[in-house]
Amino acid sequence: MNSLMGLINLEHEYDFLEELTYFRCGAAAPFGGRYRLIDFTLSNMVNSGVEEVAVFTNHKYRALMDHIGTGADWELARRHGGLFILPPDWNDPTDISRGDLRHFHNNRDYFKRSKADHVIISGSQFISNSNYKKAFEYHLERDADVTCVSTHVEEFKPEHVSQLRIENNDEDWVTNFTNDQQNPHLFTGVYIIKKEILMKLVDECIAYHKDHFFFDGIKANLDKLKVQFYSYEGYSAFINSVESFYRHNLNLLNPENYKSLFFKNQFVLTKISNEPPAKYRKGANVSGSMFANGCVIDGEVSNSVIFRGVKINQSANVKNSVIMQRCTIEKDVYLENVILDKDVHVTAGQTFIGSKEKPFVVAKRKTI
Amino acid sequence: MKKECVGMLLAGGEGKRLGLLTKNLAKPAVHFGGKYRIIDFTLSNCSNSRIHTVGVLTQYSPMVLNKHIGIGKPWDLDRQEDGVAILSPYTAKKGGSWYKGTADAISQNIHYIDQYDPEFVLVISGDHIYQMNYDKLIEHHREKQSEATISVIEVPWKEASRFGILNTKSNLEIYEFDEKPENPKNNLASMGIYVFNWKTLRKYLIEDSKLKNSSHDFGKDVIPAMLNDELPLFAYRFEGYWKDVGTIQSYWEANMDLLEEDLSLSLNNKEWRTYSHDTNYPPHFIDKNAVIDNSLINSGCWISGKVTNSVLFERVDVGDESSINESILHPAVRIGKNCVVNRAIIMENVSIPDGVTIDGSEFDEPVVINDENIYDFTN
Numbered sequence: 001m002n003s004l005m006g007l008i009n010l011e012h013e014y015d016f017l018e019e020l021t022y023f024r025c026g027a028a029a030p031f032g033g034r035y036r037l038i039d040f041t042l043s044n045m046v047n048s049g050v051e052e053v054a055v056f057t058n059h060k061y062r063a064l065m066d067h068i069g070t071g072a073d074w075e076l077a078r079r080h081g082g083l084f085i086l087p088p089d090w091n092d093p094t095d096i097s098r099g100d101l102r103h104f105h106n107n108r109d110y111f112k113r114s115k116a117d118h119v120i121i122s123g124s125q126f127i128s129n130s131n132y133k134k135a136f137e138y139h140l141e142r143d144a145d146v147t148c149v150s151t152h153v154e155e156f157k158p159e160h161v162s163q164l165r166i167e168n169n170d171e172d173w174v175t176n177f178t179n180d181q182q183n184p185h186l187f188t189g190v191y192i193i194k195k196e197i198l199m200k201l202v203d204e205c206i207a208y209h210k211d212h213f214f215f216d217g218i219k220a221n222l223d224k225l226k227v228q229f230y231s232y233e234g235y236s237a238f239i240n241s242v243e244s245f246y247r248h249n250l251n252l253l254n255p256e257n258y259k260s261l262f263f264k265n266q267f268v269l270t271k272i273s274n275e276p277p278a279k280y281r282k283g284a285n286v287s288g289s290m291f292a293n294g295c296v297i298d299g300e301v302s303n304s305v306i307f308r309g310v311k312i313n314q315s316a317n318v319k320n321s322v323i324m325q326r327c328t329i330e331k332d333v334y335l336e337n338v339i340l341d342k343d344v345h346v347t348a349g350q351t352f353i354g355s356k357e358k359p360f361v362v363a364k365r366k367t368i
Numbered sequence: 369m370k371k372e373c374v375g376m377l378l379a380g381g382e383g384k385r386l387g388l389l390t391k392n393l394a395k396p397a398v399h400f401g402g403k404y405r406i407i408d409f410t411l412s413n414c415s416n417s418r419i420h421t422v423g424v425l426t427q428y429s430p431m432v433l434n435k436h437i438g439i440g441k442p443w444d445l446d447r448q449e450d451g452v453a454i455l456s457p458y459t460a461k462k463g464g465s466w467y468k469g470t471a472d473a474i475s476q477n478i479h480y481i482d483q484y485d486p487e488f489v490l491v492i493s494g495d496h497i498y499q500m501n502y503d504k505l506i507e508h509h510r511e512k513q514s515e516a517t518i519s520v521i522e523v524p525w526k527e528a529s530r531f532g533i534l535n536t537k538s539n540l541e542i543y544e545f546d547e548k549p550e551n552p553k554n555n556l557a558s559m560g561i562y563v564f565n566w567k568t569l570r571k572y573l574i575e576d577s578k579l580k581n582s583s584h585d586f587g588k589d590v591i592p593a594m595l596n597d598e599l600p601l602f603a604y605r606f607e608g609y610w611k612d613v614g615t616i617q618s619y620w621e622a623n624m625d626l627l628e629e630d631l632s633l634s635l636n637n638k639e640w641r642t643y644s645h646d647t648n649y650p651p652h653f654i655d656k657n658a659v660i661d662n663s664l665i666n667s668g669c670w671i672s673g674k675v676t677n678s679v680l681f682e683r684v685d686v687g688d689e690s691s692i693n694e695s696i697l698h699p700a701v702r703i704g705k706n707c708v709v710n711r712a713i714i715m716e717n718v719s720i721p722d723g724v725t726i727d728g729s730e731f732d733e734p735v736v737i738n739d740e741n742i743y744d745f746t747n
Binding site for chain 2: 032033034073253255258261262263267268269270272273274275276277278279280281282283284286287288289290291292293294296305306307
């Protein structure tokens with residue numbers, strides 16, 4: 001039976017979330033009340049039957065490692081296979097590779113040891129609840145070398161600007177990846193590739209001193225490879241700026257989006273915590289919001305995403321905001337269009353108001 | 369491998385007075401507090417008290433309970449050499465039998481305890497809600513050079529006749545055990561938590577197992593036998609919240625107690641955490657027109673109606689214009705639109721159709737709804 005191994009490649013992801021990525025890589029940024037961005041792609045892989053996943057990460061990965069741990073919460077703590085977090089460990093003195101090819105080169109044994117014949121590769125910025133089994137079947141059915149997961153966007157938003165667009169021929173083979181801003185057929189950054197071809201392209205790229213596997217290995221060789229697309233339909237989001245991060249958090253408060261991201265196919269997995277159920281005290285006043293466990297709510301909350309263990313004291317008012325783990329908001333505080341990173345303490349009587357386009361962001365562990 | 373103390377957790381009881389709640393479920397496995405099962409409190413106490421060797425005695429309807437305990441991971445009791453062990457009744461060369469009483473359950477597992485050659489054995493049960501440091505109890509036991517120490521809690525004098533009362537001297541030495549006395553001489557009630565010197569207990573258990581007329585119970589047989597022989601037995605005063613959730617009324621009350629602002633037991637206590645399995649459901653969703661007041665709500669819930677003074681487990685749906693008050697909704701309960709639920713306990717997976725009213729205040733104790741008796745309310 002053909003099987004699939006996973007790779008989450010963070011090499012070319014930048015710290016695009018300003019204050020939120022001062023101390024962590026983007027993949028480890030909290031999202032959606034209890035998750036981190038990487039959870040979505042990791043869960044999709046696991047839910048698609050992938051039993052071994054490697055993560056190429058190159059900097060600020062402490063929070064990421066703390067979050068994923070042994071992979072047990074994704075059923076990836078295994079005797080064989082399971083999870084491999086692979087930070088830079090350039091051990092080969094004859095190594096001439098560059099860019100993400102250094103990861104491929106120095107972790108060649110991860111691919112060699114696996115019995116899988118195909119590899120699913122993804123970044124962390126594409127948020128969806130999808131099952132890649134059908135894409136994989138389609139990949140095998142047409143004996144493709146590469147199958148790119150794509151999506152059609154109905155309305156262009158700033159986060160789409162940098163995404164590659166797919167052009168294809170009548171037989172649904174990909175003919176080009178472009179930056180045509182009018183083309184709504186977007187590449188999600190998720191693709192399945194034959195392992196044998198992956199290894200061959202890696203060697204070629206290294207020999208020619210290339211530094212970007214997807215551009216130099218796949219995009220540059222479209223004429224030689226059988227590259228197709230598999231179109232994903234359903235709720236999805238690209239998170240690549242504070243603005244898109246904020247907007248998509250609040251978008252989850254639309255019941256339809258919430259249901260299709262969280263309850264549609266399978267559950268999104270994340271690190272297990274041990275928080276008790278959220279506690280609403282007498283006089284709490286909440287509406288149109290989502291709350292994770294461990295919260296203690298006395299005040300007023302509307303149209304907001306509240307992460308685990310947040311305390312909102314009486315007569316505090318939180319509107320259109322994203323409040324991350326273990327923040328404390330004291331009495332008589334007014335917050336509107338605000339993002340508080342973890343462990344922020346807002347002292348009594350403060351008022352902070354951001355705008356929809358430019359929310360007011362407070363970095364981790366600050367007291368304000 | 370020698371261990372100072374082995375915990376033996378009695379979890380085999382049927383909990384008859386919990387009615388429908390224990391129809392297919394051992395009492396320690398009954399859902400509690402929006403996320404937990406009753407036994408989580410005792411297992412968390414063990415873990416927090418650094419008692420890492422725990423034998424759990426199961427008997428009645430154990431499937432869910434066994435699965436819940438598993439290898440003890442949520443309580444950090446998944447360990448190489450000790451950890452948690454589920455001890456079910458068994459047959460052997462000489463035959464076998466069900467556990468006939470609390471003491472018999474331990475007697476039949478003497479070989480389990482002997483493996484660890486402990487100095488003390490802690491006997492606890494899986495059907496109480498409390499947060500307690502057993503370390504302090506053991507310390508007290510050691511200081512008093514006691515043979516057996518029983519944890520006690522002060523109860524109101526007028527209620528003392530409902531409990532097993534320990535009559536003590538001023539130094540807390542026990543001279544008499546009064547099971548449900550008509551005229552109590554003391555108001556220190558036994559919590560069913562004991563520490564024994566293993567050598568002594570072992571001897572008494574073997575003797576007791578030979579007695580034909582014994583009910584093989586700690587409170588009725590073993591402790592009285594020790595008192596009779598004038599062994600030094602002491603009481604240990606526990607201060608804090610403790611509740612035996614033996615009846616539907618007390619089960620409901622204990623859940624409602626969690627909503628109290630100044631309860632000494634706190635699920636949010638970071639120094640004394642209560643552990644359980646965690647689910648991977650998303651944060652709960654509170655719709656625009658929802659009203660929530662004084663309630664506990666777990667993940668995966670979807671609330672469109674009104675929820676007051678209630679405890680909601682994971683994946684509960686409350687539809688538009690419905691109103692839930694003083695109720696406990698177990699996992700995956702669905703409440704339709706325009707429903708009224710008052711003073712009720714709705715069991716796992718039950719769906720209440722639109723427009724149904726369930727008012728438990730009409731009954732002596734809160735009403736329990738399962739997937740069978742729901743039809744009495746919908747027709």
